[in-house]
Amino acid sequence: MSGRARAKEPGPRNSLPGSRASEEATVAEEGSPDAAHVPVMLPRITELLAPAVQQPGSVVVDATLGLGGHAEALLEACPEARLIGVDRDQQALRRAGRRLARFGARFTPVHAVYDELTDVLADQGVGQVQGVLFDLGVSSLQLDEAERGFAYAHDAPLDMRMDQHSQGPTAADVLNTYSAGDLTRILREYGEERFASRIARAVVRARQERPFSDSGRLVQLLRDVIPAPSRRTGGHPAKRTFQALRIEVNAELDSLRRAIPAALGALAVGGRAVVLSYHSLEDRIVKRAFAAGASSTAPPGLPVELPEHRPELRLLIRAEAPAESEIDANPRAASARLRAVERIREGERGAGSGERRNVAKTFRHGGHGEECP
Incomplete structure (x- = not known):
């Protein structure tokens, strides 16, 4: 690719430690307490996703698990939900795994890039999901x-x-x-x-x-x-x-261009996708994908809109920004923009890539833990 190399797929997936480390052990081993990390727009994200993942058997994917702050809130707010936490950063997965271990089998951590979502769900035996969260960009860790x-x-x-x-x-x-x-x-x-x-x-x-x-x-x-x-x-x-x-x-933008359609394609009717972006390049990709799904595909001049032309998605919010009080408390939130959609009918436009890449392996440890966005 003319001077551009896409990062290779994550290497061998090593299992996470089986023991639950105390917060003090985490601090000693890897730095400041994870609790000090402040998830951006946490209450609002939980409010948007929770209605879709309240039923028994609901599955929500945190496609950018990070330190697990959003995931923890979701798991607490949605006691019937299972959360699959995806991250390419193995150190973040280890730390989130310790934080979320108390949720047991309701949390499954997976080492993968978020554009591998189709493969991740297939590996987990999951056909459709009720929620997907992306918190884009570089993490506080x-x-x-x-x-x-x-x-x-x-x-x-x-x-x-x-x-x-x-x-x-x-x-x-x-x-x-x-x-x-x-x-x-x-x-x-x-x-x-x-x-x-x-x-x-x-x-x-x-x-x-x-x-x-x-x-x-x-x-x-x-x-x-x-x-x-x-x-x-x-x-x-x-x-x-x-x-x-x-x-x-x-390869963040290339990955995002593949990941958003895959996430929308995985949503069950009534399922919701929430994306938090931090610069205009990311937000533009998300905005266009959401707008396309929320638009009619009826050809101009067609006297009657056929069922297959009706929008597949409903926009829940448009580029919502954090409150000033949150920005004052957490300056890193200043550039954040939040978008959310709900799937309102089955369709083909959101289908993810059909070509499978290398299988993303689940990190297994004694008692899966995860968090809720």
């Missing part, structure tokens, strides 16, 4: 751990892979091997960076002296290249470049 390379505030290896066990390219690989044209393209498309071409040329010059390996050097290059007036008014000069690299490394 990934941002807070400097060594992952996601945060420009810390000097760290330029990794940025959400699944560090994958064989896919790192951010350093992208910077050191992509042509100036390909770097310009991803900075412009994924970072909406005004100075994409200037930055790309500077990266190519700099790597001829020494390959990029750490984020500090990249941040300094960006400070030097981006004009001073833009640095003063456009936020941190590294913000857009780091976003673009992260999206490229993890």
Whole structure:
């Protein structure tokens, strides 16, 4: 793909530990308490999904499990529901598994990328689901751990892979091997960076002296290249470049374009899909998919709309933003936009990809635990 490599499928799936670690053990082993992570728009997401997953046998998928905050709330609010938690980050799965172990068999963690949803459900013997949640973008866990390379505030290896066990390219690989044209393209498309071409040329010059390996050097290059007036008014000069690299490394938008139709295709009538996005590129993909499903497909001029032309989805909300009070308490929520739909009839437009890829394996541990969005 002309300088672009899709990250390979997650590697061997290692089982999660069988014991339930205390919060103190979690802190000692892997950093700050997971309870400190604040899920964005938690009450509103639970309010939107809960009506669809109250019946016995209901299945809800948290396609971006993270540390399990949304999942925990859903499982508590919907005592009859089973939750399948999907994440490509094995460290996040381990920590969420400990947090949600108290829910026993109602929680199933799966190591996979969310565009593998069709395969995940088939592996679990699930035909249709009553709810799906996506909380897109980088997680607080990934941002807070400097060594992952996601945060420009810390000097760290330029990794940025959400699944560090994958064989896919790192951010350093992208910077050191992509042509100036390909770097310009991803900075412009994924970072909406005004100075994409200037930055790309500077990266190519700099790597001829020494390959990029750490984020500090990249941040300094960006400070030097981006004009001073833009640095003063456009936020941190590294913000857009780091976003673009992260999206490229993890093939986020390509995965999302496959995942949303698969999720909509898996919804039973009455089922709901809720998506929380953090930048316009993600939100645009979600908006278009939801709008297409909520529109009639009747040809112009047709005197009577046939049943098969009627919308399959009903829009529940449109680009809802967090309350100011939530943004004050959790500044990372500021750019969040929430969309939700409900399936109102069976249809074909939301069908997911029929071609199966490698089977996503379930993480098994003594007493499945999960959370509720």
